Amino acid sequence: MTSTKERILNTSLALFNRQGERNVTTNHIADALGISPGNLYYHFRNKGTIVSALFERYSQHLLTLLEAPQGPLTWTIKTYYFEGLLASMWQYRFFHRDLTHFLHADAELAARYQAFVEIVLERGRVIYGELRSSGILELDDEQLQGLMVNTWVLMSSWAGLVHGLRPDAAADEALDESLMRHGVYQIICLEEPFLRGEAREHLEEMKARYRAANNTSTLLLGHVPGLDRTGSE
Amino acid sequence: MTSTKERILNTSLALFNRQGERNVTTNHIADALGISPGNLYYHFRNKGTIVSALFERYSQHLLTLLEAPQGPLTWTIKTYYFEGLLASMWQYRFFHRDLTHFLHADAELAARYQAFVEIVLERGRVIYGELRSSGILELDDEQLQGLMVNTWVLMSSWAGLVHGLRPDAAADEALDESLMRHGVYQIICLEEPFLRGEAREHLEEMKARYRAANNTSTLLLGHVPGLDRTGSE
């Protein structure tokens, strides 16, 4: 028995992810819920408030994950961990999809987002730093920073990228898993050159685990099976 | 003396980049040009056609750049080359910003975009392959593919990312150069572990060249000068 307010958020999130925030009207949300527009606006002053509330959820969710202490950190564990992060970000993919617009339209949200990214990057640096201390990663401070930024770029735009190349992906939940795995794979590619010791031993195993199956995200894998005929009806 | 059709495209591009396609109406474009809406619609059947035509320009521009033969390829030259690519992409940054929406709204555009990405990736693989043949890069096929995908992810989302973190960047042309340079720097970070021979000698010099100045994109560099007070008005 969730409150109306939360049901609005849940439904909005689902619709936003599937159709894009731009294509989802407030009336549409109310309809999907079987409530009146008036009711919706009783709980949320305007559409932006819904987006803002969803960002709050998203950032809290992610920061909680990032705060969780994890004892002795191995590279394998870290990878599973990042897989979880990516999955959480995928759940709120509408946000990164229209990020620029949201930040442009709401200065307060922009400030919150900046602070959020700062914490994420900082926490990421700590994680990579721990791996370095354990001798699992070998890189200097500047390389670590570069790696961290590239990891964040990848994670925060992966969903949107995949969405662009496979417009069907939004509806097809089965694709999700495989696409997420490919995202993790690309992160592994980022880290690979710096891996040492324990990590190197598990590298092939992990790459195999996350390497996308041939039938998905083929575009990003080089060989396209049945999509090569363009233009013909 | 450019034709009205081209003036519409130029103005649309400028407005789209600055304000986002979503926030630019067709009437707005006509106003900015000092022409009537009727005139605009004489040249373009609808708004989507403008976007589509701009993508045509964009993709042709990029593919032309990518086709240009470049004789003996050094890593330094390749880096300048990528800098040019990134600059061209920045000129059409509105497109990647709302990419998902455009592809969702226009199936034909989606198909063209897919084909475009395929060619870009293929051409990128060739370039990296040449560097490998010259002994400048040391990596296997799979690593090359991973690197290529990550480079593309970075290039195609860098503008949007930067835009998200520095909403002011759209207006401030002076920031552009520095932000673009940081993008190239991140690409260097991707390649660095694989560099050998000639490239390693120029590495520090190139990193220094593209390392962003402290006063820009500070968020992505770790140390933030004056933005640390959050929440207070």
Add this chain to the structure above:
DNA sequence: TGATTTTTAGAGTAATTACTCTAGGAGTCA
């Protein structure tokens, strides 16, 4: 029970916006 507050419905509206239509100007060519 009655009073008060919270939640809901649903009709309605003002504003926006993509796009149309008609008519007329401006080149061009015979």
Add this chain to the structure above:
DNA sequence: TGACTCCTAGAGTAATTACTCTAAAAATCA
């Protein structure tokens, strides 16, 4: 000059959409 095509103006419209307002149901509480 006249006919014909290309280009342009600008008023107008139908549809969408974020949001409001009033009143009533439902829950809460004394």
